[in-house]
Amino acid sequence: MDTVFRGATVIDGSGAPAYTADVGVSGPRIAAITAGGRRLGGRDVIDAAGLVLAPGFIDMHAHSDLALLRDPDHSAKLAQGVTLEVLGQDGLSYAPVDDRSLPGIRAAIAGWNGDDGDAEPDWRGVGEYLDRLDRGVALNAAYLVPQGTVRALVMGWEDRPPTDRELTGMREHVARGLAEGAVGMSSGLTYTPGMYATGAELTELCRVVAGYGGYYCPHHRSYGAGALAAYAEMARLCQESGCALHLAHATMNFEVNAGRAGELLELLDTARAGGLDVSLDTYPYLAGCTTLAALLPSWAHEGGPGELLARLRDDAVAERIRHDLEVGGSDGCHGVPVDWHTVEISGVRDPALAAEHIGRRVSGFAQARHLLLADRLGTTILQHVGHEDNVRAIMRHPAHTGGSDGILCGEKPHPRAYGTFPRYLGHYSRDLGILPLTECVAHLTSRPARRLRLPDRGLVREGYRADLVLFDPLTVAEGATYAAPRVLPTGIPHVLVNGAFALRDGRRTDALAGRSVRRTPTATEGGPPGPA
Numbered sequence: 001m002d003t004v005f006r007g008a009t010v011i012d013g014s015g016a017p018a019y020t021a022d023v024g025v026s027g028p029r030i031a032a033i034t035a036g037g038r039r040l041g042g043r044d045v046i047d048a049a050g051l052v053l054a055p056g057f058i059d060m061h062a063h064s065d066l067a068l069l070r071d072p073d074h075s076a077k078l079a080q081g082v083t084l085e086v087l088g089q090d091g092l093s094y095a096p097v098d099d100r101s102l103p104g105i106r107a108a109i110a111g112w113n114g115d116d117g118d119a120e121p122d123w124r125g126v127g128e129y130l131d132r133l134d135r136g137v138a139l140n141a142a143y144l145v146p147q148g149t150v151r152a153l154v155m156g157w158e159d160r161p162p163t164d165r166e167l168t169g170m171r172e173h174v175a176r177g178l179a180e181g182a183v184g185m186s187s188g189l190t191y192t193p194g195m196y197a198t199g200a201e202l203t204e205l206c207r208v209v210a211g212y213g214g215y216y217c218p219h220h221r222s223y224g225a226g227a228l229a230a231y232a233e234m235a236r237l238c239q240e241s242g243c244a245l246h247l248a249h250a251t252m253n254f255e256v257n258a259g260r261a262g263e264l265l266e267l268l269d270t271a272r273a274g275g276l277d278v279s280l281d282t283y284p285y286l287a288g289c290t291t292l293a294a295l296l297p298s299w300a301h302e303g304g305p306g307e308l309l310a311r312l313r314d315d316a317v318a319e320r321i322r323h324d325l326e327v328g329g330s331d332g333c334h335g336v337p338v339d340w341h342t343v344e345i346s347g348v349r350d351p352a353l354a355a356e357h358i359g360r361r362v363s364g365f366a367q368a369r370h371l372l373l374a375d376r377l378g379t380t381i382l383q384h385v386g387h388e389d390n391v392r393a394i395m396r397h398p399a400h401t402g403g404s405d406g407i408l409c410g411e412k413p414h415p416r417a418y419g420t421f422p423r424y425l426g427h428y429s430r431d432l433g434i435l436p437l438t439e440c441v442a443h444l445t446s447r448p449a450r451r452l453r454l455p456d457r458g459l460v461r462e463g464y465r466a467d468l469v470l471f472d473p474l475t476v477a478e479g480a481t482y483a484a485p486r487v488l489p490t491g492i493p494h495v496l497v498n499g500a501f502a503l504r505d506g507r508r509t510d511a512l513a514g515r516s517v518r519r520t521p522t523a524t525e526g527g528p529p530g531p532a
Contacts, residue, residue: 001042002026002499005470008048010035011438012460013055013445018438023053025466028499028513033462046494048470054441055458056083056139056467056495057421058448060281061217061248061403064141065093066113072512074138076408078495078502079488080421081469084140084457084517086448089248089405090219091148091188094121095129096173101153107305108191110349111291111380114409127180136512139497140467142452143516144186144217145177147205148194157304159196167204174208181518183452184214186248189221189230190332191294192301199237206241214519215244215277215451223288224254224334224385228263235271235278245271246451249405250280252390253288254336261393268399279451281403282394284423286386287482289346289407289414292362292379293372295333297324305377312373322365340364342384345371347410349378358411380410382482392434395424401448415485419478422489426477437473453520466499 001024010033011018022040024032034040059077062085068074077085087093092109094102102124106115123129126145133141147170154169155162162170174185185205188194206216216238220230231247238245247268252261271278293301293308300321301308311317329335343362348354353375362368362381371379394400402424406417416423421444429440449458456464469492476491495503500513 001031001040003044003046004040004042005046005048005053006039008051008053008470010460011052011054011441013442013458015438015442015446018052023460025468025496025499028466030460030462030464030466033460050472051470051493052437052473053460053468053470055445055460056469056497057081057402057444058083058452058458059085059404059406059420060246060401060448060451061089061405062087063089063112063405063407067408068133068137068141068514070114072138073508075488075508076406076418076486078138078508079492080419081471081492081495082139082421083467083469083495083497084142086142086144086183086452088144088146088182089186089217091146091186091191091194093146093149095123095126095149096145096153096177097121097124097149098153101149104152104157104304105149107377110378111293111347112407112409115349115378125180126177126182130181130516130518133514133516137514138502138512139514140517141514142183142518143181144184145174145182147174147185147187147197147202148191150174151193151197155193157193157302157307159298159302161198162201167201170205171208174205175212178209178212178214178519181516182214183519184246185209185216187216187218189218190334191219192298195221195298195331199233203237203241206237206243210241210243212519213453213521215246217246217248219248221331222334223251224336225256225329226335227252227257228260228267231264231267235267235276238278239271239274239276244277245279247278247280249403250282250394251288251386252394253385253387254334256336257390258387259389261390265393265397268397272399279399279401279447280394280397281401282391283403283405283416283420284391284395284428285414285416286384286388286391287414288383288385289405289416290381290383291377292343292345292368292381293377295325295330295338295343296321297330297332308377309373312369318369325365340368344382344384345379346382346412346414347380347407348375350375354411380407380413382414392428395428395434395443400443401451402444413485415478415480415482418480418486419489422476422492423478425471425473426491430473430476452517454517455520466496468496470494
């Protein structure tokens with residue numbers, strides 16, 4: 001054995017009771033598990049008494065698309081015990097693109113990923129991006145074909161239905177991305193250009209996803225005034241297309257949804273009883289996080305980031321934007337009139353703007369307009385609109401998984417980027433008893449692995465990949481706070497990625513053992529679609 005964990009408390013990810021065992025690792029896999037006091041021998045023996053050994057955690061909603069390449073350390077996630085992230089979220093990422101569409105995509109999501117010239121995309125297709133990860137990264141990554149990126153590639157940033165030829169082109173790009181290893185498709189239906197798609201257009205694309213055994217992961221059309229209707233729309237189109245559904249950051253936010261988590265869960269249970277394969281992820285915090293530009297009405301974005309900036313410079317058009325935001329309820333702000341007091345600046349593209357704005361609440365539209373223009377739309381925000389009772393109710397659901405939705409750039413990011421998984425284990429499981437520890441671990445390991453259709457991850461089993469985390473159940477806790485969001489957690493001394501120590505004795509090693517995790521082909525998988 002290369003490594004043996006002696007006397008660990010094994011929580012295997014299945015939800016079964018914990019047991020004490022030696023666990024041996026050889027190469028990238030778990031080679032042996034011996035319980036009942038039997039001991040394993042190995043070259044490197046770690047005394048794991050008092051520590052829980054669990055499968056590595058799977059972050060079902062991550063925005064590390066460039067961070068994995070830019071920052072080989074990646075301690076923000078490794079220190080939490082994360083060994084796999086799902087990228088390509090919210091319908092916007094960096095593949096598939098061409099030379100024409102890439103600049104607009106980069107500008108639109110600079111607030112999520114930065115855009116300072118490092119980690120320059122040298123790929124165009126999904127397969128090329130996954131190949132780039134395979135050169136060695138801190139942890140494993142799966143990828144969703146981003147529907148908004150596909151729409152920008154085929155149609156630009158226009159708010160109109162696709163022609164038959166354009167719809168066929170989008171279906172072909174989705175099929176190609178899945179054939180090259182993507183695990184499904186994402187949408188950002190409060191982000192342009194993805195939000196311009198009708199339900200019928202999305203259903204056609206989901207039929208392609210279903211044919212490849214993938215799943216659809218929508219950031220749906222509203223988390224505010226129209227939240228339940230938006231969830232219901234996603235369930236209907238997946239029922240019609242035969243596609244599995246995974247609801248991204250499935251929250252019930254804003255005052256209009258206080259105490260209404262039960263209505264969402266009833267909707268999901270009804271869909272599941274009707275045969276829909278549905279799951280969801282959440283982060284264990286109240287504040288949301290997005291770009292400041294995302295709050296603006298969709299009509300203001302038509303044509304792309306350059307056209308949006310031009311509209312903001314025009315006083316008359318800017319006044320129309322303000323009215324939609326503050327009076328009508330912008331679709332970008334989930335149909336709810338914006339309460340500027342809830343909006344906190346968390347990051348800027350231009351460092352010269354940081355001292356004046358970071359950590360401060362937006363005073364009104366005039367300040368927001370100035371900042372969007374000065375920062376070229378690169379501003380990120382926290383939006384303090386969540387409800388604790390909703391957060392707790394949703395995380396108890398058996399279809400729930402964990403996702404950080406963590407944005408790693410910016411001067412004052414959301415603490416969920418550094419604290420999501422230890423917060424589940426420490427605050428919600430140990431301290432509040434919302435989930436038993438064995439069940440909490442299952443939510444973070446085997447259940448996401450099942451959604452991703454990974455045959456050898458998510459459980460502590462002989463022959464499975466040695467993506468493993470050891471943590472102290474008495475001390476594990478998030479260190480990150482809203483005031484100090486980049487503090488690493490405590491109580492997680494060891495993390496293995498594909499059998500290699502990525503974190504040992506609480507310190508990052510130089511291992512880059514992570515690779516792309518590609519969709520497992522189905523026995524009845526279809527080929528690229530023909531004409532619509």
